[in-house]
Amino acid sequence: MSDRRLFAVFYLHKEENLLDPAAVEILARASGVTEVALCSWGLGEGFAVVGSWGGLDVEVHLVSLDYYDSLVITFREDDFLERKEEEGAGGVVSAFRYACAELSPVLAFVATQYWPDSSSMISSQEEDVLNGDVVRIANQRFGALFLTPEDADDLLAVDPDFNGDRISWDGGTILFRGVGEQRW
Numbered sequence: 732m733s734d735r736r737l738f739a740v741f742y743l744h745k746e747e748n749l750l751d752p753a754a755v756e757i758l759a760r761a762s763g764v765t766e767v768a769l770c771s772w773g774l775g776e777g778f779a780v781v782g783s784w785g786g787l788d789v790e791v792h793l794v795s796l797d798y799y800d801s802l803v804i805t806f807r808e809d810d811f812l813e814r815k816e817e818e819g820a821g822g823v824v825s826a827f828r829y830a831c832a833e834l835s836p837v838l839a840f841v842a843t844q845y846w847p848d849s850s851s852m853i854s855s856q857e858e859d860v861l862n863g864d865v866v867r868i869a870n871q872r873f874g875a876l877f878l879t880p881e882d883a884d885d886l887l888a889v890d891p892d893f894n895g896d897r898i899s900w901d902g903g904t905i906l907f908r909g910v911g912e913q914r915w
Contacts, residue, residue, distance in 0.1 A: 735845045737811050739827060740853050741802040741836040742860050745795075752778040758802050759791040762830035785826030786814055794850060796857045799837065803853065804830075808845060824875070824898075824905075831877040832902050838865075838882070843874030843908075866890070869906065876906045 741762070752769060755778050759767055764782040770790070779792040787806040794801045814823060823841070831839055838860045846852045859867050865878055865886045878886060883904035887893055896907040 735808040736805045736849065737808050737842055737845065738806070738849055739804040739830070739839065739841045740856075741830060741834050741839040742796075742799040742857070743802060743834060743836055745798065745800050755791065755793055756780050758793070758834070759804075761833050762791070762802060762804065763826050763833070764789060764791055764804070784830075785824075786822035787811060794853055796854055798857060798861050801853055802834065802836075803849070805849070811843065827875055827877070828898060828900075828905060831905065832900065835902065836877065837879070838868065839877040840868075840871075840873035841875040844872075872908050874908055877903055878906065879903050 756767060756769060759780045759782060762784070764780065764784045767780050767782040770779045770781055779790050781790050783789065784804055787810050789804050789806045791802065791804050794803055811823065827841055856868065863882060865882045866889050869876060869886055880903055893906065898905045
């Protein structure tokens with residue numbers, strides 16, 4: 732078994748006191764994490780919580796960036812692949828959609844490929860998020876990508892032949908890298 736970590740990231744507008752332990756717990760619960768327990772230190776900056784999200788054991792922490800605060804939910808790659816094999820990772824799809832609807836992020840994604848330095852990758856995406864460069868972000872080929880309705884329209888205007896699965900609602904659209912069982 733590998734200890735490699737995958738993650739979901741939600742770029743949120745900056746707010747005061749967002750990095751205190753109570754805020755991490757509140758945001759974790761708002762994103763659908765259940766069985767929440769506080770940790771004194773996590774993989775990211777400051778405090779973290781652990782719990783369950785989409786059927787996965789997760790750790791949740793916040794990363795303060797220049798323009799956004801990012802809620803990061805990390806999980807073991809092996810656990811994700813097992814869920815994907817068993818049920819197509821439907822629990823993760825539902826959890827991600829729920830989190831996007833509740834948190835109203837500027838942008839969010841699920842990285843289903845291993846990144847050795849997730850913190851650098853998360854911070855390097857910030858400029859593209861800030862500039863609304865959704866084409867560049869989409870080209871990163873994340874397993875799932877949440878866009879606001881406006882950003883989804885912009886992307887689909889540039890790439891009308893986008894052929895991945897999608898889930899849309901009033902609050903946004905989730906675009907998947909592929910279709911059906913190969914959506915992730």
